Amino acid sequence: MAEPKANEHMEKIVSLCKRRGFVFQSSEIYGGINGFWDYGPLGAELKRNVKDFWWRSMTQKREDVVGLEATIIMHPKIWEASGHTSTFSDPMVDCLLTKKRFRSDQIDPQSGTVYFYSGAKDSTSEKVSSEAYSVLIGNGKHPDHARKIARQFYTTRGVANPELLGERTELIEGTVRYNPGNGSLFTEPRPFNLMFKTYVGPVESEDNVAYLRPETAQAIFVQFKNVLDVARQKLPFGICQIGKAFRNEINPRNFTFRSREFEQMELEFFIKPDETASKSSFPGEPGTEPSWGWEQWHKYWVEERVKWYESIGLSRDVLDFHWQQKSELAHYAKATVDILYKFPFGTQELEGIAARGDYDLTQHQKFSGKSMAVFDEETKERFIPHVIEPSAGVDRLILALICNAYTEEETTDEKGLKETRIVMKLHPRVAPVKVGIFPLLKNKPELVKKAQEVRDLLRAEMPVFYDDAGAIGRRYRRQDEAGTPFGVTIDFDTLGETPDLKDTVTLRDRDSMQQQRMAIGDLVPFLLSKIR
RNA sequence: GCGAGCGUAGCUCAGUCUGGUAGAGCAUCACCUUGCCAAGGUGAACGUCGAGGGUUCGAAUCCCUUCGCUCGCUCCA
Numbered sequence: 001m002a003e004p005k006a007n008e009h010m011e012k013i014v015s016l017c018k019r020r021g022f023v024f025q026s027s028e029i030y031g032g033i034n035g036f037w038d039y040g041p042l043g044a045e046l047k048r049n050v051k052d053f054w055w056r057s058m059t060q061k062r063e064d065v066v067g068l069e070a071t072i073i074m075h076p077k078i079w080e081a082s083g084h085t086s087t088f089s090d091p092m093v094d095c096l097l098t099k100k101r102f103r104s105d106q107i108d109p110q111s112g113t114v115y116f117y118s119g120a121k122d123s124t125s126e127k128v129s130s131e132a133y134s135v136l137i138g139n140g141k142h143p144d145h146a147r148k149i150a151r152q153f154y155t156t157r158g159v160a161n162p163e164l165l166g167e168r169t170e171l172i173e174g175t176v177r178y179n180p181g182n183g184s185l186f187t188e189p190r191p192f193n194l195m196f197k198t199y200v201g202p203v204e205s206e207d208n209v210a211y212l213r214p215e216t217a218q219a220i221f222v223q224f225k226n227v228l229d230v231a232r233q234k235l236p237f238g239i240c241q242i243g244k245a246f247r248n249e250i251n252p253r254n255f256t257f258r259s260r261e262f263e264q265m266e267l268e269f270f271i272k273p274d275e276t277a278s279k280s281s282f283p284g285e286p287g288t289e290p291s292w293g294w295e296q297w298h299k300y301w302v303e304e305r306v307k308w309y310e311s312i313g314l315s316r317d318v319l320d321f322h323w324q325q326k327s328e329l330a331h332y333a334k335a336t337v338d339i340l341y342k343f344p345f346g347t348q349e350l351e352g353i354a355a356r357g358d359y360d361l362t363q364h365q366k367f368s369g370k371s372m373a374v375f376d377e378e379t380k381e382r383f384i385p386h387v388i389e390p391s392a393g394v395d396r397l398i399l400a401l402i403c404n405a406y407t408e409e410e411t412t413d414e415k416g417l418k419e420t421r422i423v424m425k426l427h428p429r430v431a432p433v434k435v436g437i438f439p440l441l442k443n444k445p446e447l448v449k450k451a452q453e454v455r456d457l458l459r460a461e462m463p464v465f466y467d468d469a470g471a472i473g474r475r476y477r478r479q480d481e482a483g484t485p486f487g488v489t490i491d492f493d494t495l496g497e498t499p500d501l502k503d504t505v506t507l508r509d510r511d512s513m514q515q516q517r518m519a520i521g522d523l524v525p526f527l528l529s530k531i532r
Numbered sequence: 533g534c535g536a537g538c539g540u541a542g543c544u545c546a547g548u549c550u551g552g553u554a555g556a557g558c559a560u561c562a563c564c565u566u567g568c569c570a571a572g573g574u575g576a577a578c579g580u581c582g583a584g585g586g587u588u589c590g591a592a593u594c595c596c597u598u599c600g601c602u603c604g605c606u607c608c609a
Binding site for chain 2: 010011014015016018019025028030031032033034082083084086094187194214247249250251253254255258330331332411419421438440441442443444469470471472473474475476477478480487489491492506508513515
């Protein structure tokens with residue numbers, strides 16, 4: 001049974017997240033709030049490290065990508081142009097019999113005879129349902145069709161042997177209130193707006209409705225021209241952004257995986273349309289070939305992103321890839337590749353890399369009336385750029401890193417007793433704390449003093465954690481759970497008990513538990529080489 | 533949103549059926565001990581039993597409502 005095991009595994013991870021301060025439930029003392037999560041001390045550092053590393057990799061280390069930080073609340077027209085206002089607020093209905101959900105605007109109007117019932121009573125017990133119900137059947141069909149469906153419905157309402165009450169019929173035309181599949185009545189249409197709504201200004205009127213952005217991408221598109229004007233970039237080039245987005249999810253699930261408030265790291269990489277690109281000069285610098293068409297750029301970014309995940313410890317064998325079929329593609333996309341991680345609760349998406357064509361800029365040109373076209377000096381052509389969009393969810397990446405790092409190791413101690421060592425094998429680049437610093441013994445002031453000197457030396461360069469409480473092994477194990485990749489212990493040799501070893505410390509590796517002797521002066525360069 | 537299960541200390545859980553003023557282990561803090569891989573000693577702190585309401589002389593326990601979590605369905609432009 002794989003299922004209970006996966007749950008058990010996930011529960012251990014959730015438990016560790018709370019115990020060590022990676023993730024807390026938002027507003028916990030008030031009972032929590034569904035779909036919102038906070039990061040504790042270790043989680044906040046981990047997330048910051050991931051975002052900083054992404055930002056450095058995407059923009060600071062590249063010539064051809066610049067950054068942007070836009071507001072969460074933007075002009076509501078943006079969401080009309082992007083299609084979110086219409087597709088995010090469909091009225092939905094549920095079939096009362098099968099519970100299947102439909103968009104009420106996609107139901108084909110039907111005609112026929114409606115059989116109404118006021119309720120049903122059980123023929124063998126006293127049980128009664130007084131819930132009204134009705135069934136639509138095609139004209140000329142036998143009434144028993146309707147009665148059969150109605151009896152099924154009342155059975156689901158707890159009436160085991162329903163005897164239908166108050167039957168009456170009515171001819172009806174062009175209704176969308178009944179399930180075309182089985183004739184069952186739907187629930188009342190309920191609006192489903194996945195965007196969080198608010199009002200700009202003190203008056204709550206329809207004129208000043210605004211939305212919390214459901215994705216960060218649109219901000220980049222609407223500022224495209226401004227960035228192009230100031231950034232001294234030529235196509236192809238990109239604009240990236242890290243920021244919060246909000247979706248009022250129907251059903252948040254799987255710990256932080258699907259939250260209502262989440263953070264995205266997105267790049268919109270603008271390229272020439274294939275016709276223009278094919279006339280452009282070749283070759284350029286690696287990663288900036290101007291003559292590449294969208295398919296080459298798309299592949300390029302998929303590969304870049306996979307390499308990036310590898311560089312923070314998510315190797316190709318824990319990732320999975322899904323090239324979306326034509327039928328799965330969103331309305332704006334020419335091609336989409338999902339990068340997925342094998343979570344304990346299933347293989348789920350971390351990032352989507354979409355070739356969006358010129359859909360977004362064209363929409364904004366249409367809705368704003370402002371030209372989004374650029375002029376290409378080389379080919380003397382004007383065109384609306386096309387876009388490749390690698391869009392990653394930060395919070396689900398953090399969860400993937402945590403799941404991937406969580407390791408239980410069976411070890412045997414000196415007495416031959418089996419014990420479990422829990423280690424968070426986070427990549428040193430993203431680990432919240434880089435090094436733990438320990439005096440071998442607390443009750444020897446010389447050791448403590450020297451350890452504090454080492455702490456101060458290292459603290460200037462990286463996050464450190466100083467601990468002198470309890471046995472040394474216990475302190476190592478505590479840092480194992482926090483994911484701290486290195487431990488430095490100050491012992492009597494550090495103080496010069498063995499003259500050759502004066503001013504050296506033991507450096508313990510979290511994953512192998514191996515120790516090596518290192519001069520204090522070598523610590524900073526060594527550690528920096530591991531964490532950068 | 534529907535259905536099922538669950539909610540007691542920081543964590544894992546016992547106690548709930550059979551109502552009588554709250555327990556264990558681990559973790560935490562202090563001191564001691566500890567010469568390199570946790571769980572030695574002493575002491576301390578920690579829960580209005582998810583919340584609200586009801587029944588009762590008395591509710592963690594029974595009833596109702598609600599919030600949260602998990603699973604299945606649904607949803608995920």
